[in-house]
Amino acid sequence: MVPYNALFGGTVVGFMCSAALVVSVSLPIATRTERQGGIxxxxxxxxxxxxxxxxxxxxxxxxxxxxxxxxxxxxxxxxxxxxxxxxxxxxxxxxxxxxxxxxxxxxxxxxxxxxxxxxxxxxxxxxxxxxxxxxxxxxxxxxxxxxxxxxxxxxxxxxxxxxxxxxxxxxxxxxxxxxxxxxxxxxxxxxxxxxxxxxxxxxxxxxxxxxxxxxxxxxxxxxxxxxxxxxxxxWPASDPDVIEHAHADLDVRHPHLHGGRRHAHAYVIDDLHHRWPARAG
Known part of the structure; x- marks a missing residue:
């Protein structure tokens, strides 16, 4: 029967080194925003x-x-x-x-x-x-x-x-x-x-x-x-940050469009971008 304290002690020693990795990690800071939608x-x-x-x-x-x-x-x-x-x-x-x-x-x-x-x-x-x-x-x-x-x-x-x-x-x-x-x-x-x-x-x-x-x-x-x-x-091999895409659902006067339905910027899923552009993977 393998003693439990061997597993505990060994795990602690082994992962004391790994725990140092968190020192270089920047935690995300939440920005207070008013979200639409329910819980x-x-x-x-x-x-x-x-x-x-x-x-x-x-x-x-x-x-x-x-x-x-x-x-x-x-x-x-x-x-x-x-x-x-x-x-x-x-x-x-x-x-x-x-x-x-x-x-x-x-x-x-x-x-x-x-x-x-x-x-x-x-x-x-x-x-x-x-x-x-x-x-x-x-x-x-x-x-x-x-x-x-x-x-x-x-x-x-x-x-x-x-x-x-x-x-x-x-x-x-x-x-x-x-x-x-x-x-x-x-x-x-x-x-x-x-x-x-x-x-x-x-x-x-x-x-x-x-x-x-x-x-x-x-x-x-x-x-x-x-x-x-x-x-x-x-995960596509081609994975750019900036992706050209169109907004067929937005009025052309919407501030996000800057006067044109098709534009390019760093693309993430958010309130204005609900799906990943097909040509971008």
């Missing part, structure tokens, strides 16, 4: 904006991918280290600490990388790396056992890839909503990402107990890659 409209606004925006639908699929890979680490590290490898509790902390350090390496490297590459060009390949690593380790496991050096190397790489998917998320959400709608969109991301964890946490535990670690790695790796494939389809 249903106000409470579902963030979710509706989220699901109407192609890049955020892709992010939803990436939420599933990172949750599948992350659940493997968080749920099964203590089982692998103490249950299968019979190593001490301190090694649980070491393995989780390497995952956290990998996350920090990515977080410190990404700002310069994102100056040259788009969010999509970083997030989708990083998520694909998560799935590929899980499947590779499943294939390399011998007799149902993952070797200690292999586990440490794997958890470090998973930490790097995990953070590379997660770190640009805030920037992606900010560019997908007006300032007054950002709190609602961030709340939608919180809810949807945690829904993915709600599925993958028990799945990782059940698979590990029922099928063993190689099969668990393979199934969660396959689920991760399925999320990556969905994200690649839902």
């Amino acid at each position: 249903y409209d106000r409470t579902t606004r963030g979710l509706r904006i989220y699901l109407a925006t192609p890049r955020l639908r892709g992010l939803l699929a990436l939420n599933l991918a990172v949750a599948a890979a992350g659940a493997m680490v968080i749920v099964n590290t203590v089982v692998i280290v103490q249950g299968l490898l019979s190593r001490p509790q301190t090694d649980v902390a070491l393995a989780l600490g390497l995952f956290g350090c990998g996350s920090m390496i990515a977080a410190l490297t990404l700002p310069r990388l994102l100056d040259r590459l788009s969010d999509r060009a970083v997030m989708i390949p990083a998520a694909a790396l998560l799935g590929g690593v899980l499947l590779s380790v499943a294939a390399m496991s011998r007799g149902g056992i993952i070797g200690w050096p292999l586990l440490l190397e794997t958890w470090l790489v998973l930490g790097i890839a995990y953070s590379a998917v997660q770190t640009p998320t805030g920037r992606l959400l900010r560019r997908s909503a007006t300032p007054e709608d950002r709190p609602a969109v961030f709340a939608a991301q919180f809810a949807l990402s945690h829904a993915a964890w709600l599925v993958t946490y028990p799945l990782a535990g059940w698979l590990g107990a029922s099928l063993g670690m190689p099969a668990t790695l393979a199934i969660l790796g396959g689920l991760t890659l399925a999320g990556v494939a969905a994200a690649a389809l839902l």
Whole structure:
């Protein structure tokens, strides 16, 4: 029986490094505005904006991918280290600490990388790396056992890839909503990402107990890659901020139009833009 305090202590040590990521995150500031519509409209606004925006639908699929890979680490590290490898509790902390350090390496490297590459060009390949690593380790496991050096190397790489998917998320959400709608969109991301964890946490535990670690790695790796494939389809490769579009429903004298029904500007879903332009994905 694996002691609970090993899981708790190891998780705390591993994610003390990851928690430092929040230092560089700017939280959205709500702007007081008078909204039309009833309570249903106000409470579902963030979710509706989220699901109407192609890049955020892709992010939803990436939420599933990172949750599948992350659940493997968080749920099964203590089982692998103490249950299968019979190593001490301190090694649980070491393995989780390497995952956290990998996350920090990515977080410190990404700002310069994102100056040259788009969010999509970083997030989708990083998520694909998560799935590929899980499947590779499943294939390399011998007799149902993952070797200690292999586990440490794997958890470090998973930490790097995990953070590379997660770190640009805030920037992606900010560019997908007006300032007054950002709190609602961030709340939608919180809810949807945690829904993915709600599925993958028990799945990782059940698979590990029922099928063993190689099969668990393979199934969660396959689920991760399925999320990556969905994200690649839902999030168009061409994803400009400024999109030319027309407003057939507005009077030409409306202040938003500046005298013409067709115009271009940074496009987000809001009270005047209810659907994503078809030609923009």
